[in-house]
Amino acid sequence: MALVAGCGGSDITEAQAPGVAAGGDTGTSADTGAIDSGTTGTTGAATGDTGAAAPGAQTGTDPAAAANAGTAANAGAAAGGTTGGAAAPGTKGGKAGNAAGGGKAGGAAAAGGSAVERTVASHAIFGGNAPCKPATLSEVAIGNVSTLSGVLGELFSPVRPALETWVASQNACGGLNGHKIRLYIEDDQGDPSTASSKVQAMIQSKKVLAFVGNIQVLTVDAVKPVIERSGIPIIGADITNATWFGSDKLFPQGPPGFGVAFGYLDGAVNYFKKKNVGNIWCIEVPRACEQINRAMKELAPEFGATFKKDIQVSITSPSYVQQCLDFKAAGVEVLAMTFDAASMNRLARSCSQAQYFPKVLPYPLGVGNEKQFLQGNKWLGDAYVTMNHFPWFGNSTPAEKYWQASIKKFNPGFTSGGAASLGWTAGALLVAAAAELPAENPTTADLLKVLYQFKGQKFTELGGLTGPLTFNEGGTPKVPYCLFAGIANADNTGWAKAISKPKCTNKFAPSDPQGK
Structure with missing residues (x-):
């Protein structure tokens, strides 16, 4: 693959x-506690084509200021500058003029980016450099x-x-x-x-x-x-x-759950360097869990992996000792856990009791609430959590x-x-x-x-x-299946690593309707 x-x-x-500067826009919450919004000042004027931020007033602080200091070469959205900066990522070499405050617009946008694309790329929420207002x-x-x-x-x-x-x-x-x-x-x-x-x-x-x-x-x-x-x-x-x-x-x-199965297998083979895999999955959400389980079986040969065993369980079960013994007997070296974090922790206790210590692959939404997962259970240490969303603890x-x-x-x-x-x-x-x-x-x-x-x-x-x-x-x-990941620390008390650049494939699991 x-x-x-x-x-x-x-x-x-x-x-x-x-702490927001006086004069900021203020609103109130109608039914719940207000969420602080405040205002953000704009950075100083950009000079010419260099895009270096000149000193300027900051009445507030852009939350992204640490990430986007305003010094990127040819940054657009110049405040009072003479030319717009270079076109946003996805364009090549042209000048996209969007001078705010009277500056002259730059040249026509270069090929490679639509107006919508440039507008989207400039937003701070996407790591762009447009001023916050x-x-x-x-x-x-x-x-x-x-x-x-x-x-x-x-x-x-x-x-x-x-x-x-x-x-x-x-x-x-x-x-x-x-x-x-x-x-x-x-x-x-x-x-x-x-x-x-x-x-x-x-x-x-x-x-x-x-x-x-x-x-x-x-x-x-x-x-x-x-x-x-x-x-x-x-x-x-x-x-x-x-x-x-x-x-x-x-x-x-x-991507859907079918893509999570791709991430499970990538973690097993390319992170843990093991090929004998299995999956324990929930009764309570049968469609989603079954789709992941089926796709994992379908995609395993693409990774050179062997799907050894799957067991369906209820998340209300107080113990999974028998299931742990069954996975151990089947030779499952890497176990995907397609259910919630509370059940993962019960599974960890049960498998420790059964003296079964596989490498583990938690379901991403099973770690939807990280406090339920990070319980200090070493059986879950070094877990590889494939993610069909960016890692919330990432900061790169x-x-x-x-x-x-x-x-x-x-x-x-x-x-x-x-x-x-x-x-x-x-x-x-x-x-x-x-x-x-x-x-x-x-x-x-x-x-x-x-x-x-x-x-x-x-x-x-x-x-x-x-x-x-x-x-x-x-x-x-x-x-397409583009998966991020997070790796728990050895004690399962926090995160050792965030993988913020996803791995992608243009293949789909045979059972995924997207591939038809």
Whole structure:
């Protein structure tokens, strides 16, 4: 297999952040505690074509300042400069003029990047260098309906603070093409009928233009018909199963579970250097877990691996000793664990009792709440967590640095995990979709128009937060398997390494509908 490197409802608005310069834009939260948003000043004028930032006033601090100091050669968006800078990444050599404050526009954009691509690339959320300015245009209503209570709700709960952080930071840095974001969040409690009714109610009463980052592992099949009838899309989701990849109104921000199976095998063979693999998977989410299990069997020969055994279990089981003995007898050297983190820790205790110590591959959304996973159980030490989202603890790329700085500024200390990464990347995808929202009367159609331009070009990688995305009006999405990873430390108390550059393949598992 060829691998390619790289590749009860509440609403949230903005409020002034502590320490932000006087005169900042201030808002309040209607139903929940306000999320600090504050304002950010712009850096000084860029000089000529060098793009070096000249001294200038900073009334606030751009959360991405540490990552984007304003010194990049030929940076665009000059404040009062004489020429625009070089075209954003994806173009070659031309000057894209977008001087703010009276400077003359630069030359025509070079081939290799559309207007949307350049606009998207400039956003701080993607590691771009455009100045941060608070959103001042009319509010845009955006919805989220997720499973936020119960056993699975605790696992998925980090999506909420991640989206709250996104709203605060994005409203402080341009909003949705200048529009302030008002986010409404509802809990579907893992019940399909509740999910469909709350989605419908939010469309009717809140007039949302789109949903963002819905975590609906058990409820998406009930919600999909509502979305298709209404035409109101879901932008970014939990991407656990094929349903998210079966409509032109659903916009996944990363690969499906079939791709997770690819990541499992890559971890087993290329990280652990072992080829005898197995998988323990859950009864409670049968479609998603079965799809991963089947794809793992299908893809194993491509990696030269041998799929030795799989066992389906319930996440409510108090012990897995017998299953550990069965995997041990089958010669499974590397074990994928396709269920939640609490069950992983029970499995660890059971297998330690059975004197079975394989290398382990946790399911990424199983680490949706990292505190449930990082319990100091050494059996889970050195775990290789393949991820169909960027590693939330990463801090190496400009986009990751902006994510970390935004948390520090607007929402420090929240419980993070894979669900948080999914929510943040969903928000980033919505920012990209909003690149052509008009100042007056923005509509869902404006978002869809841009999303259907996503054809795998570099700009759709959102600054490295995801791999290439292709969306097709009247068809279905196509998202190649691009997997990030995280490696737990030996004591399972934290993270030893974040792999922030994904490995990608252009192959699909035979059972993945995308490959047909």
